Amino acid sequence: MSEPRSVSLSTHAPIAPAGPPAGATVCTACALLCDDGVVHRVEGRFERLCGRGADAFRRAAAATCPAATIDGRPAAVAAAIATAAGRLGGARRVLVTGLNDVTIEGVTAACDVAETLGAALSPAGENARHPGGPTIARWGEITAAWEELRDRADLVIFWGHDPAGSQPRFVERFVAPPLPHPRRTIAVGTTPLCDPPSSDHAHLLLDDDDDDVDLARLLLASILDRPRGTVSPRLEVAAAALREAIDTARCVAFVTGRPDPHGLSRCGVIEIVRALSRRLPAFEIPLDAPPLAPNAAGAALALTWRYGTAAGALRAVAGGAATIPPSRPVDALGLVTAGGVDAILVVGRLPPRLDDLIRGQIDPRGVIRIAPAIPDGAGDGVFLRCRELFDETGTLLRADGRTVELAGGADDSLPSAVALLAAIHQQLVATTAPGPEGGTA
């Protein structure tokens, strides 16, 4: 048997991150994760950043708060870590949440803490209530990278969703750039796009948001040459216009993302795309991440590989057992509302609704936060300040499955969220009596 040449058995050697171009910083103000912007920190100037991105950098530069507090008083970081571990370890029912604006490495470090505690773990945000899993399980999906839309789609249909609100530069970066041949855009919905991306743009007005479900049914019937039911003349006209545009297109992209609690709107688009994909390149670009969740996709992915669902775990256990059955999706809001949580570890920022709920439902001493800044009104409990996400080193995931590497920023005076979580984990492991080894495979 011949020996292979130069083979190494390396354990967990790091991969060099790609990182943004020199002088540029990944903007983590929203899920778009723009890596073409440039931040001149000293002068406070920004190039190619939207208002939200610039505001986020300004706020971060102006933020002043202690590195750690215990019950509202400044404390040494080591003491705060010890107190955090003690309070979490002593709690009966712990929830680990946040997670949407930390790196994937941070999410997995939070999972380690949750597993040591046997805690519940669920990302914050409305999206956690409707994890992608069941929708995908029922209908599937055909999606593509945003660059595929930019470089190829000569018909872009904004299906009830204007990205200007959630991802301000999406249209500028991925729809406005010209193709070698004309690009047509159509918005379907109750309101026009804030900033129409092409000269060949149409708005198909709907009376009600949910009319898109009927429109999808009508369009699908038209594409498949099936009988169609009776609908309003306005929808007939809209469906005919869409059909005409599709018939002359070479590649069709549907941009989706409107609130869709029952999944019916998305299902309609999925079925249309599937039918179209037999004839021509067609795909959906789902933009459903909430605006303040730069790494919601990364958190969802890491929780999926750890626990089998993007929603997290009712009781986090290494090996993936005891995950939330998909028929009973549980999210952070639901757990806190139900009053079943007496300590909470918040990693990153929270949506205001969940933050308010925590203040009303949980003993403040049991609230442990790891974040770049103390939220307004946070008093008792433990606070550990970490770097801003754009100053971290690690991996983020765009909603289209592309990774974005953070190469570390200008400010390394603060610890990373990963380091703080690892320190808490280490303390918990040290203080937790070892249980019986192993478990059932």
Added chain:
Amino acid sequence: MIPAPPRPRFVLRGGTIHDPLHDRDGVVDDLWIDDGTIVPRPAITAGFAVVDASGLVVMPGGVDLHSHIAGPKVNLGRQMTPSGQGHGAVPTIGATGCLYAALGYTTVFDAAIATGAARLAHLELEDLPILDKGIYLLAGDDRRVIEAAARGDDGALQRLIASAIDAGRGWAVKVANPGGNLFWRYGRRGDHHDLDTPLPGLTLSPRGLLDRLATVIDALGLPHPLHVHTANLGLPGNWRTLEETMRTFEGRRAHLAHVQFHSYTGGGLDEDSFGSGVEQLADRFNGQPGLTLDVGQVLFGDTVAMTGDSEAAAHLAHATGVPWACHDQHLAGGCGVMPIRYREKSLIHAWQWAIGLEWYLRLADPWRAALSTDHPNGAHFLAYPLLMKLLGDEPFRREAFARIHPAVRNRSPLGGLTREYSLQELCIITRAAPARIAGLPHKGHLGPGADADVVLYRPDADLARMFAVPARVYKGGELVAEDGEIRARPRGAVMAALPTPT
């Protein structure tokens, strides 16, 4: 840095050893283990704990050289088949490690990771406990690689492949439907192509791409040869494409992936013409010593199909109408995922089952084959013991054959094949051969210097029962599983190759 504590020294006393590399076929002997490695009997045996292995069958840890356990398409699969306990058709990454280990497997490779997804896959593999693991990169589908091959610029091709392996910490290079995504990207949808159709806009054919890639990968000294998922996966009549693929590699090394899915006769829309092309293919394979293969056996039940050949997935999805998740269909590294139920009474599924088994039974040299179900495509890896029983127990196979679709019973040559795999041969195709094919000189055997990945089985006439629950599994000399219970969760190593361009 704190040095790792020494791992235990012990001797497995009196086990019945199967170590095909060293021609030990059921030899009762002791196995000495020190600090994670198998060692010769030491001159001084004091300090070695004694573990009684008498009456137990001792084999090296299993090596799965073609599985799908991490990366974007696997997570799409998890989303499509959610499981409350994480042990569904696509287990969580933690459960994957534990289940493999409890089954007696200690090394696994994910066979298809897009180079752009390598970073994510490695983050996920950090969470895979116990097993040593590696990934095959889909570097052969990259546009720049294809263009360099089209120019005949082997230097550029070497540099591109080497940098992909280096950056993505890959173990090997896989090509899935060579150049196939270009046909779809440039508008030739549904135009399934043979190996000699030039790629759109290029003078290079899929055969030419395979030829250049195999040459360059050998020149780079990668431990595993080019891992080939050829064109026309799953289509009637595709046995000719596989035969032509083999012809492309005459006189050279290549590994043919999941050959079962590429061994069909027939054509057009006539289901009755569908059948087995294994006899001709096996004859050619047996005569080309540079080739190795894994089968991608189909076993009946529910599972999830997932492939980097998104065009093949599109074809299957449109044919079956099942939910279908597809990402980046026209791009290198795209994937397609869908649930599937293999049924005994389905004509096509029964043929797939019979064709896979026929492949195993027609192999002249088991050292050139690896047992696989292409997890989870053909079946879950937990079904390996059943597959081993089908190979090693001819009466059991005959009973199963009697239950499948009658047309297949009447026409499949499987009914006339009476070969039974011995324990030694099962040991070869589950560990010794896959370790050798993957290029792992320290695995798949029990000689001095090998990793102490050792499995102890209770002998049982029921091979499925015997192989399903090993009595003990050691990984690097550490007891990790005992009677199906996990005893320890070491992290396992990530294996990466270092290309050496010539």
